[in-house]
Amino acid sequence: MTATPSIYDQNLDACAANYERLTPLSFIERTAAVYPDRLAVVHGPVRRTWAETYARTRALGSALMHRGIGKNDTVAVIAANIPEMFEAHFGVPMAGAVLNAINTRLDAEAIAFILDHGEAKVVLVDAEFADVVAAALELSEGPERLVVDIEDPTFDGGRRIGALTYEALLAEGDRDFQWTPPTDEWDAISLNYTSGTTGNPKGVVYHHRGAHLNALAQLQSWHMPLHSVYLWTLPMFHCNGWCYPWAIAANAGTAVCLRHVRAEPIFELIAAETVTHFCGAPIILNMLVQNASLKAFDHPVQVMTAGASPPAAVIEAMEAMAIEVTHVYGLTEVYGPAVVCAWKSEWDSLPADQRARLKARQGVKNGALSELMVADPETLEPVPSDGQTIGEIFMRGNNVMRGYLKNPTATAEAFRGGWFASGDLGVMHPDGYVELKDRLKDIIISGGENISSVEVEDVLYRHPAVLEAAVVARPDEKWGETPCAFVTLKPGQQADAATIIAFCREHMAHFKAPKTIVFGELPKTSTGKIQKFVLRDRAKELMA
Numbered sequence: 001m002t003a004t005p006s007i008y009d010q011n012l013d014a015c016a017a018n019y020e021r022l023t024p025l026s027f028i029e030r031t032a033a034v035y036p037d038r039l040a041v042v043h044g045p046v047r048r049t050w051a052e053t054y055a056r057t058r059a060l061g062s063a064l065m066h067r068g069i070g071k072n073d074t075v076a077v078i079a080a081n082i083p084e085m086f087e088a089h090f091g092v093p094m095a096g097a098v099l100n101a102i103n104t105r106l107d108a109e110a111i112a113f114i115l116d117h118g119e120a121k122v123v124l125v126d127a128e129f130a131d132v133v134a135a136a137l138e139l140s141e142g143p144e145r146l147v148v149d150i151e152d153p154t155f156d157g158g159r160r161i162g163a164l165t166y167e168a169l170l171a172e173g174d175r176d177f178q179w180t181p182p183t184d185e186w187d188a189i190s191l192n193y194t195s196g197t198t199g200n201p202k203g204v205v206y207h208h209r210g211a212h213l214n215a216l217a218q219l220q221s222w223h224m225p226l227h228s229v230y231l232w233t234l235p236m237f238h239c240n241g242w243c244y245p246w247a248i249a250a251n252a253g254t255a256v257c258l259r260h261v262r263a264e265p266i267f268e269l270i271a272a273e274t275v276t277h278f279c280g281a282p283i284i285l286n287m288l289v290q291n292a293s294l295k296a297f298d299h300p301v302q303v304m305t306a307g308a309s310p311p312a313a314v315i316e317a318m319e320a321m322a323i324e325v326t327h328v329y330g331l332t333e334v335y336g337p338a339v340v341c342a343w344k345s346e347w348d349s350l351p352a353d354q355r356a357r358l359k360a361r362q363g364v365k366n367g368a369l370s371e372l373m374v375a376d377p378e379t380l381e382p383v384p385s386d387g388q389t390i391g392e393i394f395m396r397g398n399n400v401m402r403g404y405l406k407n408p409t410a411t412a413e414a415f416r417g418g419w420f421a422s423g424d425l426g427v428m429h430p431d432g433y434v435e436l437k438d439r440l441k442d443i444i445i446s447g448g449e450n451i452s453s454v455e456v457e458d459v460l461y462r463h464p465a466v467l468e469a470a471v472v473a474r475p476d477e478k479w480g481e482t483p484c485a486f487v488t489l490k491p492g493q494q495a496d497a498a499t500i501i502a503f504c505r506e507h508m509a510h511f512k513a514p515k516t517i518v519f520g521e522l523p524k525t526s527t528g529k530i531q532k533f534v535l536r537d538r539a540k541e542l543m544a
Contacts, residue, residue: 021185023208024215024246028054028090035252041083043257044154055175060091063173071096074118078102078133079126080259081232084150084166089245093189094179100191101237108135116142118191126150127158134161185209190240194332203405204332214335214399215246217367221340228253233261234279242336263291271297279304283528289317306337311461312356329362335399338369361435370397374428380417387429390437394419444473446481451512456483459507465493468522470530474539484539485514
């Protein structure tokens with residue numbers, strides 16, 4: 001039986017007057033028109049307004065089109081957090097192309113794989129990474145590509161490997177180029193590769209709609225005011241800088257570039273440029289805490305952190321430096337942060353350690369995410385909201401990827417029952433806040449009891465001598481598995497295994513405390529994440 005059309009179904013169709021496809025490119029167009037003289041980009045001696053930055057991005061888009069680059073062509077960029085990387089987030093999609101920002105810490109073999117798998121037609125190369133890219137191009141099995149050299153006046157070194165420079169490419173373009181929005185907001189805007197610690201990385205495809213909505217959600221999550229000053233401590237190659245290139249354009253802010261992430265220049269730039277916001281993994285926060293004596297500013301500063309759960313002790317130490325911490329959670333597959341620990345004013349009066357523990361939770365869905373749940377990974381039945389029952393974290397919404405490029409099997413595995421399966425384990429608290437407990441593969445099952453490595457790590461970080469810690473399962477004939485902690489001590493500090501184990505037993509159930517402590521540097525991925533798969537192998541060797 002055909003339903004009778006309602007009065008709202010008649011002569012009320014979408015048309016050019018009332019419907020526009022969503023794209024984050026609209027942000028820079030508006031900001032350049034409304035705030036043309038506001039400072040957009042800072043990098044050493046380079047200081048450009050939004051009018052200048054918009055003209056350069058249009059020239060880039062125009063030049064790429066003149067070179068035959070168009071819809072769904074991949075343009076790769078391998079660069080530090082410099083103005084050209086920022087501009088590529090707008091200029092490349094203005095040509096209808098797809099931006100592939102590649103991790104600068106990868107080796108030549110991994111870069112070659114990404115260039116081939118993503119079928120890049122153009123490669124923009126920062127001089128600092130010329131040697132590894134040249135080696136990658138030699139290994140590549142793809143067709144010949146246009147290689148463009150980015151010359152940064154603040155960097156001394158490197159070499160040219162391309163056919164022309166970035167500035168020469170821009171000179172070929174039209175600074176008044178009239179770009180057009182995507183024909184469909186579902187069109188790809190960027191391609192981001194996962195870290196690939198257990199095989200070749202997967203190519204995650206973002207669309208214009210998701211990038212637009214998640215950029216706005218980032219402003220909302222952080223309550224970022226107009227004209228915020230943002231310091232680039234987070235790599236722009238990582239989930240497109242969590243969508244902040246587009247978010248900064250949306251709020252007419254200033255992007256302060258930083259080539260190398262070190263404590264001294266971070267503190268210097270915060271003071272010199274009156275930085276209001278920056279992002280970084282917990283390892284960045286820990287680095288700043290260890291160098292707190294370098295702090296030379298007294299204005300309010302906000303930091304957004306994600307990755308492994310930041311220890312409550314680190315959050316407490318950051319806030320003691322008057323840097324307010326916002327904790328978020330996400331994955332490459334959801335445009336970076338999609339969950340935020342939204343703060344409530346009634347928590348302000350709590351003791352510092354309690355506030356830090358609340359902030360260590362991952363939180364609630366951001367403004368772009370439709371639904372968030374913790375559920376049984378097999379049945380997708382939500383777990384009780386008791387803060388105790390562990391399940392897998394599932395998400396769905398406009399800021400979930402289109403899928404994995406040329407990998408339908410992996411895409412199908414990620415999308416289960418209408419949800420994106422994160423592979424992370426967590427609990428749902430009674431107030432609706434999610435707290436991450438572990439990766440599915442990292443949970444420790446000892447004597448039939450589930451032990452969260454994150455919980456053990458949080459206690460370890462509270463020990464005054466501990467700089468970094470990671471906990472994995474060590475095979476055990478009696479218990480099946482026991483917690484094995486790999487620990488890096490702070491410079492000049494001393495502690496033995498017995499002391500640290502005793503400390504853990506004082507602060508948690510004895511069965512959860514590590515049975516083994518191994519001292520030394522922790523292996524990390526190119527993005528600074530601790531390589532637990534390496535540590536698991538080491539723990540197995542200890543058993544042998």
